Amino acid sequence: xxxxxxxxxxxxxxxxxxxxxxxxxxxxxxxxxxxxxxxxxxxxxxxxxxxxxxxxxxxxxxxxxxxxxxxxxxxxxxxxxxxxxxxxxxxxxxxxxxxxxxxxxxxxxxxxxxxxxxxxxxxxxxxxxxxxxxxxxxxxxxxxxxxxxxxxx
Amino acid sequence: xxxxxxxxxxxxxxxxxxxxxxxxxxxxxxxxxxxxxxxxxxxxxxxxxxxxxxxxxxxxxxxxxxxxxxxxxxxxxxxxxxxxxxxxxxxxxxxxxxxxxxxxxxxxxxxxxxxxxxxxxxxxxxxxxxxxxxxxxxxxxxxxxxxxxxxxx
DNA sequence: CTTGAACCTATAGCTACTAGAGACATTAGA
DNA sequence: TCTAATGTCTCTAGTAGCTATAGGTTCAAG
Numbered sequence: 226x227x228x229x230x231x232x233x234x235x236x237x238x239x240x241x242x243x244x245x246x247x248x249x250x251x252x253x254x255x256x257x258x259x260x261x262x263x264x265x266x267x268x269x270x271x272x273x274x275x276x277x278x279x280x281x282x283x284x285x286x287x288x289x290x291x292x293x294x295x296x297x298x299x300x301x302x303x304x305x306x307x308x309x310x311x312x313x314x315x316x317x318x319x320x321x322x323x324x325x326x327x328x329x330x331x332x333x334x335x336x337x338x339x340x341x342x343x344x345x346x347x348x349x350x351x352x353x354x355x356x357x358x359x360x361x362x363x364x365x366x367x368x369x370x371x372x373x374x375x376x377x378x
Numbered sequence: 379x380x381x382x383x384x385x386x387x388x389x390x391x392x393x394x395x396x397x398x399x400x401x402x403x404x405x406x407x408x409x410x411x412x413x414x415x416x417x418x419x420x421x422x423x424x425x426x427x428x429x430x431x432x433x434x435x436x437x438x439x440x441x442x443x444x445x446x447x448x449x450x451x452x453x454x455x456x457x458x459x460x461x462x463x464x465x466x467x468x469x470x471x472x473x474x475x476x477x478x479x480x481x482x483x484x485x486x487x488x489x490x491x492x493x494x495x496x497x498x499x500x501x502x503x504x505x506x507x508x509x510x511x512x513x514x515x516x517x518x519x520x521x522x523x524x525x526x527x528x529x530x531x
Numbered sequence: 532c533t534t535g536a537a538c539c540t541a542t543a544g545c546t547a548c549t550a551g552a553g554a555c556a557t558t559a560g561a
Numbered sequence: 562t563c564t565a566a567t568g569t570c571t572c573t574a575g576t577a578g579c580t581a582t583a584g585g586t587t588c589a590a591g
Contacts, residue, residue, distance in 0.1 A: 246581060332467060341455070382568090
């Protein structure tokens with residue numbers, strides 16, 4: 226049996242995150258020690274690593290919930306898992322093309338900056354006048370792809 | 379003088395969002411009609427359009443706050459605006475390369491799915507076993523680039 | 532047995548909004 | 562002029578996915 230801290234270190238997930246996953250029902254409640262501390266069976270580690278990996282790939286928690294349910298029932302057809310992964314792939318692709326458009330415009334903006342005073346700054350000017358923008362379509366196609374920033378550990 | 383609704387339609391920003399911007403001090407409080415409704419001078423439209431455009435480019439609100447302050451003082455050197463834009467550009471670039479790695483892995487996952495049962499599904503398997511992943515470095519370099527999904531209007 | 536680390540619960544905060552309730556204001560048409 | 566429809570007001574709470582803090586308890590090493 227693992228303590229929550231050891232489980233977290235092994236899976237690369239912070240302790241409060243594990244408690245959060247339990248709270249929202251992504252992990253089932255752990256058994257407790259006599260002193261009320263959580264104890265985990267080693268199998269929980271693979272489940273948590275699964276979650277972690279899916280989060281790294283940008284899957285939203287709700288999709289992960291579905292994937293875990295599928296994993297628990299290996300005789301089901303795989304189509305549902307495939308559909309979830311494909312949806313995620315499409316969300317990633319949408320986000321990439323959107324960000325490419327942004328990058329393009331940002332690069333032009335920065336390149337045109339003459340490093341003078343703000344009054345004649347292209348950065349400020351382009352932001353203020355959308356017509357100067359060469360990609361006027363960057364307000365479309367934003368998909369629901371969560372930005373996951375648990376990098377800071 | 380414009381009502382909040384007309385201002386919002388003209389700038390492509392929802393009414394509650396304008397009130398929110400006022401609340402957090404991004405827009406100064408509007409004058410009010412006798413019946414306590416907000417009235418905006420036409421100049422506010424360009425300020426709001428500026429915000430909208432910067433949001434479309436992914437700038438966080440705090441960066442926009444700084445950019446607006448710069449815009450208000452045209453004699454300052456442009457270096458600060460340039461730095462903000464460059465930081466945003468770098469954040470976008472980081473996010474793009476990160477998403478490219480994710481796309482790569484997702485594509486492999488989906489391509490290997492044999493559409494059988496979950497028990498032999500590559501999607502589930504790869505998620506559960508990080509070692510099967512060909513890009514094991516996707517847990518690094520996540521920058522603070524907000525995902526802005528106000529596309530739904 | 533003591534000490535320090537790890538653990539517990541509960542609450543609040545983060546970004547950038549969005550949604551809803553219930554009441555008041557404005558405006559276009561009859 | 563009245564009325565109905567739409568617009569607007571404030572306030573609160575909710576969204577995703579955690580993170581941080583406070584104040585207390587338990588565990589493991591020495």
